[in-house]
Structures are given as structure tokens and as C-alpha cells.
Amino acid sequence: MPATYRDIKTDILGKITRGEWKPGSLIPGELDLAETYGSARATVNRAMRELADEGIIERKRKSGSRVRLTPLRQARFDIPVVRHEIEEQGRSYRYALIRSEVIAAPDWLRARLALAPGDRVRHLVCLHFGDGTPWQHEDRWINLTLLPQAESADFSASGPTEWLMSQIPFSSVEISIAATAADEVLAQHLDCAPGDPLLMTERSTRWNDQTVTYVRLVHRPGHRMTTRY
Amino acid sequence: MPATYRDIKTDILGKITRGEWKPGSLIPGELDLAETYGSARATVNRAMRELADEGIIERKRKSGSRVRLTPLRQARFDIPVVRHEIEEQGRSYRYALIRSEVIAAPDWLRARLALAPGDRVRHLVCLHFGDGTPWQHEDRWINLTLLPQAESADFSASGPTEWLMSQIPFSSVEISIAATAADEVLAQHLDCAPGDPLLMTERSTRWNDQTVTYVRLVHRPGHRMTTRY
DNA sequence: GAGTGGTCTAGACCACGCC
DNA sequence: GCGTGGTCTAGACCACTCG
Numbered sequence: 001m002p003a004t005y006r007d008i009k010t011d012i013l014g015k016i017t018r019g020e021w022k023p024g025s026l027i028p029g030e031l032d033l034a035e036t037y038g039s040a041r042a043t044v045n046r047a048m049r050e051l052a053d054e055g056i057i058e059r060k061r062k063s064g065s066r067v068r069l070t071p072l073r074q075a076r077f078d079i080p081v082v083r084h085e086i087e088e089q090g091r092s093y094r095y096a097l098i099r100s101e102v103i104a105a106p107d108w109l110r111a112r113l114a115l116a117p118g119d120r121v122r123h124l125v126c127l128h129f130g131d132g133t134p135w136q137h138e139d140r141w142i143n144l145t146l147l148p149q150a151e152s153a154d155f156s157a158s159g160p161t162e163w164l165m166s167q168i169p170f171s172s173v174e175i176s177i178a179a180t181a182a183d184e185v186l187a188q189h190l191d192c193a194p195g196d197p198l199l200m201t202e203r204s205t206r207w208n209d210q211t212v213t214y215v216r217l218v219h220r221p222g223h224r225m226t227t228r229y
Numbered sequence: 230m231p232a233t234y235r236d237i238k239t240d241i242l243g244k245i246t247r248g249e250w251k252p253g254s255l256i257p258g259e260l261d262l263a264e265t266y267g268s269a270r271a272t273v274n275r276a277m278r279e280l281a282d283e284g285i286i287e288r289k290r291k292s293g294s295r296v297r298l299t300p301l302r303q304a305r306f307d308i309p310v311v312r313h314e315i316e317e318q319g320r321s322y323r324y325a326l327i328r329s330e331v332i333a334a335p336d337w338l339r340a341r342l343a344l345a346p347g348d349r350v351r352h353l354v355c356l357h358f359g360d361g362t363p364w365q366h367e368d369r370w371i372n373l374t375l376l377p378q379a380e381s382a383d384f385s386a387s388g389p390t391e392w393l394m395s396q397i398p399f400s401s402v403e404i405s406i407a408a409t410a411a412d413e414v415l416a417q418h419l420d421c422a423p424g425d426p427l428l429m430t431e432r433s434t435r436w437n438d439q440t441v442t443y444v445r446l447v448h449r450p451g452h453r454m455t456t457r458y
Numbered sequence: 459g460a461g462t463g464g465t466c467t468a469g470a471c472c473a474c475g476c477c
Numbered sequence: 478g479c480g481t482g483g484t485c486t487a488g489a490c491c492a493c494t495c496g
Binding site: 017023070073074075076077078079081084165166171172173174175176177178179180181195196197198199200207222223224225226227228229 | 246252299300302303304305306307308309310313394395400401402403404405406407408409410424425426427428429436451452453454455456457458
């Protein structure tokens with residue numbers, strides 16, 4: 001039974017974690033490895049490529065592959081749609097539209113979305129509930145210059161996230177996470193005290209090099225983003 | 230000139246973003262695609278496999294590949310070593326050890342690290358500065374049962390993170406991000422007011438199914454974690 | 459059972475990056 | 478130059494899963 005690329009990957013990772021191959025040291029070439037594992041070079045290549053993608057090793061032509069000195073650690077967080085996040089926990093989802101308006105973009109937003117003076121945006125404030133308690137506060141701004149159909153869309157029954165996904169299926173996004181303090185309004189909506197620390201996610205969605213929408217999601221008190229690797 | 234896997238990937242992604250292939254729709258099989266692009270199936274396979282890894286499409290044997298209904302979005306955040314993070318911004322790095330002790334693990338930590346009663350831990354409190362201002366507060370607990378050499382290690386000159394990386398090169402980690410309010414001590418160390426919202430990262434590092442170390446990193450006021458995709 | 463993706467092979471050519 | 482990884486090919490067998 002020949003070694004699969006998973007076998008090879010596991011074995012190499014093992015040698016690294018057990019300290020047989022130390023950080024900074026040179027790993028044998030693909031041809032050598034192919035011989036020792038009794039497999040084709042392509043198979044070894046796939047194992048090594050994945051290890052490189054995961055930040056475990058560093059590869060360079062001519063010089064070969066090395067164990068990274070400082071493991072380049074990356075954490076992958078899923079970016080869930082609130083509704084799914086809540087429903088996957090077996091809770092009932094409820095949505096409420098708090099406010100909806102079409103206005104000229106305020107200056108701070110104009111800068112963010114690279115809008116011209118006078119450009120109009122749709123501004124929405126929504127709340128997402130899990131089992132009846134506030135889960136997430138959504139402050140959404142949609143660029144009407146790029147997405148004019150957002151002016152007449154109806155967000156009273158379901159949130160803008162799902163609507164937007166049907167309009168711009170895929171896009172590039174900038175996500176930023178920070179801590180913020182609850183102001184009076186947030187405190188009321190999220191059922192906490194003013195000043196309470198809250199986790200906030202900001203997201204700018206771009207499409208064809210234009211920013212289509214900007215959203216500020218404030219999570220319920222105590223919310224955590226967790227991941228393993 | 231034959232199509233590379235990148236060409237194919239870009240082209241398919243284009244069809245999806247332009248809406249030619251709508252969410253939920255079936256994508257041609259690998260053999261069909263290989264023919265249309267004039268390449269081998271392995272090449273198409275790589276393109277499709279990467280699109281699946283990135284959460285753009287969904288693949289199932291027999292039924293084929295489909296454009297995901299809700300793009301499974303994942304954000305990858307780099308988990309930097311504070312020192313590197315600071316130095317990459319062109320700031321000078323300074324480290325200070327605030328407190329160091331070896332104690333019996335408190336109950337809350339025993340639960341977290343799955344320690345037996347009476348097991349001892351090394352507890353360290355450190356500060357990391359960028360250009361002289363407080364950048365990050367580190368509250369570190371090291372399992373001395375698993376890592377006895379931590380008892381005699383010297384952390385007065387450099388932080389435990391770098392030392393730990395030399396001891397346990399690779400490991401699995403659980404990361405959790407939340408917002409917290411500054412207490413008196415944190416406020417003093419991070420130069421902010423008590424009650425200020427702060428971004429906190431908690432990390433449990435496991436090795437051979439044992440938790441080796443737990444750390445609570447509290448970032449300076451206003452700190453953001455940002456990523457793009 | 460049959461279709462689709464998952465993986466492997468043996469061989470080939472290319473491109474980068476060190477000397 | 479020349480060694481190493483990066484990629485492609487043509488063909489093959491396998492494994493999952495749907496009907």
C-alpha cells in the first residue's frame with residue numbers, strides 16, 4: 001500500500017512536532033522524499049504544498065524547503081450569517097427593522113466608501129434575536145450609486161445581508177474587529193448597561209473596486225469568536 | 230498556450246461573480262471543463278479544489294459541483310508574535326516582566342487546563358510596549374507538570390511567547406476573541422481609564438492532547454484586528 | 459450500477475534564484 | 478549553469494453517493 005499525500009503530510013508534520021526536524025532546518029527535496037515514501041513526486045509535492053499553505057514550512061526554488069523559524073500562525077474564523085449562526089445553535093431566529101432611511105452620505109461614510117458629495121445611501125438599523133433575546137445589532141449603509149435597486153427593496157421582513165447576497169454573490173471584503181463601549185442606544189437595544197464592553201465587527205464589501213456596502217455589527221454582551229487549529 | 234489552473238480558477242470565479250453561474254447551480258463536470266479549457270482533468274481538479282477550499286463552491290461525488298448558496302466565508306487573521314507586530318510597524322519594541330510566580334493552579338485554571346489538584350503552574354504577567362507606549366498586556370499560565378523546565382526559565386529579558394515557541398514548535402491552539410472592560414490594574418498598565426472597552430484574545434495551546442499553556446492577551450485601547458479576502 | 463470527484467503515477471518542461 | 482520547486486499531462490483506479 002503506497003503512502004497517500006495525507007500519510008506523507010502527517011509523517012512530516014510529526015517529525016517537525018517531535019523535534020526531529022528543527023525550525024530553520026532543511027527538509028529533503030521532493031525527489032528524495034518521493035523515494036523514501038515510495039510514491040510519485042506529485043504526491044510528495046501536494047503534501048509539502050499544503051504544509052506550506054498552512055504556514056508550517058517555507059519553500060523556495062533552488063534552496064529547498066525549510067521548517068519555518070516562527071510558525072506563521074493564522075486563525076480562520078468563519079464569518080457566519082447571523083441567522084444561520086443562531087439557528088445552528090438550535091435557537092429561534094427573529095429579525096426586526098429598527099430604522100430605514102435614504103439620505104445623503106455623511107462625511108465619514110463618504111470617505112470610507114469613496115463617494116462623491118451628494119451621493120445617496122440607504123441606511124438601515126436592524127436587530128437580530130436568538131430565542132427572543134438580542135443577539136446582534138446591525139448598522140448597515142448601502143451605496144445607492146452602485147446598487148440603486150436597494151432604494152426600493154423591502155427590508156421589513158428579512159435583513160439586508162440575505163438580500164445583498166442575492167445581489168452581489170461574491171466580492172472582496174475587509175473585516176475589522178474591535179472592542180467598543182455601549183452607548184445609550186446600543187445599551188437599550190442589546191439589553192445591557194451603557195459603557196459595557198461589546199465586540200464589534202466592521203465590514204466593507206467591495207465589488208469591481210467599489211465599496212458597495214459598509215456594515216457595523218455589534219454583538220451581544222459576552223459574545224466570543226472562537227476557532228481552533 | 231494551455232490554460233493554467235490559475236486561468237481556470239479565475240475564469241470560473243468570473244463566471245460566478247458575473248452571475249453567469251448562479252448560486253446553487255450545477256457546474257459542469259471536470260471532464261467537460263477539461264475539454265472546454267483544453268487541459269488535463271488534474272488541472273481542472275486543482276482549480277476546482279481550491280475554489281472549494283475557499284468556500285466558493287461545494288463538491289460532492291456523483292452529484293457534481295455547485296456554486297454555494299451562501300458563500301461560506303472565512304476570514305484568516307494572522308496571529309502575530311507581538312514583538313514582530315510592533316517591529317513591522319517600524320516601532321521600537323520593549324518588554325517588561327511585571328510579575329512572576331510559581332503557584333498551585335487556581336480552580337478556574339485547573340478546569341481549563343485539565344490539571345489535577347495541587348498541580349503547579351508558572352504565572353507571568355508581562356507588558357509589551359511599542360515606541361514606549363503600552364501595546365499589549367499578557368497574562369500567561371504555564372503548566373509545570375507538562376513543561377517543568379518553565380520553572381527555572383528566565384523571563385526577565387524576553388517574553389514567554391518566544392521561549393515557548395522554542396519548546397513546543399507546533400501545536401494545536403484554541404483562540405477566542407472577546408471584548409472586556411479594563412479593571413483598575415489593566416487601566417494602569419495600558420494607560421487608559423477603568424471601564425474602557427478592550428479587545429482580548431485568549432489562547433489555549435495544546436500538545437499531545439494536553440493543555441500546555443493558557444494566555445490572556447489584552448490589547449491596547451483602540452486596537453483592531455483587520456483582514457481582507 | 460453508474461457517474462462524479464479524489465487521488466496516484468511516471469514523465470515532462472518550465473521558472474526562479476543561487477553561484 | 479543547474480538544482481529545486483511549480484505545474485501540466487494522460488492515463489488509471491478508487492470511493493462515495495445518488496437513483
